[in-house]
Amino acid sequence: MVEQKARILLVDDEENCLRALKDVFDLEDIECIPANNGLKALDLFSHNDFDIVITDVRMPGISGIDILRQVKRLRPETHVIILTGYGSIHDAVASIKMGAYQYILKPVIMDELLTLIKDILSRIEQESSASPLQGLKEPLPSGKTILGQSVRLQNVAKLISKIANTDLPVIILGESGTGKELAATAIHHTSDRAGKPFVAINCAAFPDTLLESELFGYEKGAFTDARSSKTGRIEEADGGTLFLDEIGDMKPAMQAKMLRVLEEQEFQRLGSNKSRKVDIRIISATNRDLRLAIHEKAFRADLYYRLNAVSITMPPLREIPEDIPLLANHFAREFASRFGRSTVQVDKEAMECLKRYNWPGNVREMANAIRRAVALSDGKLIRIFDLPPHLVQEQTAAQEAEPDTSKSLLLDDIEREHILKVLEITSGNKSEAAQILGIHRDTLLRKLKKYGVE
Numbered sequence: 344m345v346e347q348k349a350r351i352l353l354v355d356d357e358e359n360c361l362r363a364l365k366d367v368f369d370l371e372d373i374e375c376i377p378a379n380n381g382l383k384a385l386d387l388f389s390h391n392d393f394d395i396v397i398t399d400v401r402m403p404g405i406s407g408i409d410i411l412r413q414v415k416r417l418r419p420e421t422h423v424i425i426l427t428g429y430g431s432i433h434d435a436v437a438s439i440k441m442g443a444y445q446y447i448l449k450p451v452i453m454d455e456l457l458t459l460i461k462d463i464l465s466r467i468e469q470e471s472s473a474s475p476l477q478g479l480k481e482p483l484p485s486g487k488t489i490l491g492q493s494v495r496l497q498n499v500a501k502l503i504s505k506i507a508n509t510d511l512p513v514i515i516l517g518e519s520g521t522g523k524e525l526a527a528t529a530i531h532h533t534s535d536r537a538g539k540p541f542v543a544i545n546c547a548a549f550p551d552t553l554l555e556s557e558l559f560g561y562e563k564g565a566f567t568d569a570r571s572s573k574t575g576r577i578e579e580a581d582g583g584t585l586f587l588d589e590i591g592d593m594k595p596a597m598q599a600k601m602l603r604v605l606e607e608q609e610f611q612r613l614g615s616n617k618s619r620k621v622d623i624r625i626i627s628a629t630n631r632d633l634r635l636a637i638h639e640k641a642f643r644a645d646l647y648y649r650l651n652a653v654s655i656t657m658p659p660l661r662e663i664p665e666d667i668p669l670l671a672n673h674f675a676r677e678f679a680s681r682f683g684r685s686t687v688q689v690d691k692e693a694m695e696c697l698k699r700y701n702w703p704g705n706v707r708e709m710a711n712a713i714r715r716a717v718a719l720s721d722g723k724l725i726r727i728f729d730l731p732p733h734l735v736q737e738q739t740a741a742q743e744a745e746p747d748t749s750k751s752l753l754l755d756d757i758e759r760e761h762i763l764k765v766l767e768i769t770s771g772n773k774s775e776a777a778q779i780l781g782i783h784r785d786t787l788l789r790k791l792k793k794y795g796v797e
């Protein structure tokens with residue numbers, strides 16, 4: 344990963360102060376662009392990426408407080424440090440309420456300022472750098488890593504590293520898109536079998552008879568189309584791991600055959616009565632409720648107990664919202680670099696929206712949403728209107744669907760506030776706002792009139 348280099352916009356009308364600070368930043372290898380008035384500063388800010396803005400409060404024309412206000416409006420995640428003399432300390436204190444990171448008294452004590460900057464930078468790095476889970480081999484040969492800081496995912500990682508080197512069969516449970524296949528590859532690559540094949544087969548993707556010949560292979564002449572012999576996946580996986588994805592979709596007849604392979608560690612190709620020994624570790628996965636399937640006689644209990652020596656449950660994304668910022672930033676970075684863009688970050692409001700959504704398609708759905716958002720974004724920030732509309736709409740709808748009619752006054756307040764917020768995001772553009780809100784433009788106009796908004 345590229346090492347993060349700080350980029351600072353430094354604003355002060357006193358040339359001496361500018362020069363002194365710039366010299367120190369140069370020494371510390373911190374990139375700093377000076378501006379000796381507010382207008383110049385805002386111009387620079389709107390055309391460049393800065394991690395931090397350091398600004399004097401009192402300047403002729405545009406003040407440091409005006410700059411703070413604009414910066415927070417344009418890119419709220421930028422950190423602003425206010426420099427202040429005793430004369431303007433009131434403004435400085437007020438600036439904290441407006442979102443400034445900190446204020447520092449002039450004349451500046453360099454150590455104090457540098458410590459503050461380093462604090463901010465490590466914070467930025469923490470927020471954006473996704474750290475892999477402990478104990479797992481990383482990254483996997485696919486270039487992927489299981490990311491997460493939530494206790495639930497940490498426990499998954501611990502369990503994986505604990506059982507990787509046993510040869511126990513593992514079943515991975517979880518909704519679609521929660522990372523079951525990723526977990527399976529992590530187990531394989533953390534185990535001693537890492538140098539050997541990892542062979543995956545999706546049991547739902549083949550009709551019954553085809554699944555059997557895919558798994559077991561066949562000899563020439565085993566059936567009409569068998570013009571030559573073919574190695575099956577079981578044989579390919581010899582020495583390594585066989586991943587049976589969507590095992591819940593396997594038909595009972597196939598289940599019986601797989602059970603035999605598991606019990607005897609041997610199998611026969613179709614059209615052959617020669618038994619072949621294999622050494623495979625079986626990992627299976629399903630998003631079905633296997634216990635229910637057993638109850639309904641669609642899944643064999645004996646196979647279930649065989650597969651289920653260890654079971655790992657991948658949590659749905661809505662149950663680990665604390666991992667959403669980490670994953671969102673990770674995908675933003677990944678797709679930005681794939682699309683040849685510099686750095687794209689998720690702004691605060693969009694992040695809030697991501698955190699509130701309930702992600703029925705889990706991590707896969709989020710990866711897709713971020714890919715789309717990166718493509719639509721201005722190349723710097725993902726904003727709320729870059730996100731798939733249903734993501735924003737559903738939340739508006741949830742607010743509108745409040746059943747208690749006695750609260751209608753409050754609801755109106757919420758709606759009014761929400762509309763205003765969206766209008767602010769779109770800089771007053773009503774068509775765009777209506778689109779984000781998921782309502783017709785005429786409906787929006789009617790609501791604006793009702794609320795007396797100009």
Ligand SMILES: Nc1ncnc2c1ncn2[C@@H]1O[C@H](COP(=O)(O)OP(=O)(O)OP(=O)(O)O)[C@@H](O)[C@H]1O
Pocket residue numbers: 487488489490491496517518519520521522523524525526630706707710
């Ligand atoms: N914790 C995670 N960290 C990083 N990427 C993840 C994580 N969980 C899932 N992903 C990514 O999300 C996508 C979906 O994961 P995966 O294919 O493993 O899910 P699945 O549970 O097998 O889904 P399905 O049931 O639909 O087959 C993949 O691109 C995977 O790399």
Ligand SMILES: [Mg+2]
Pocket residue numbers: 523524588
């Ligand atoms: Mg899968």
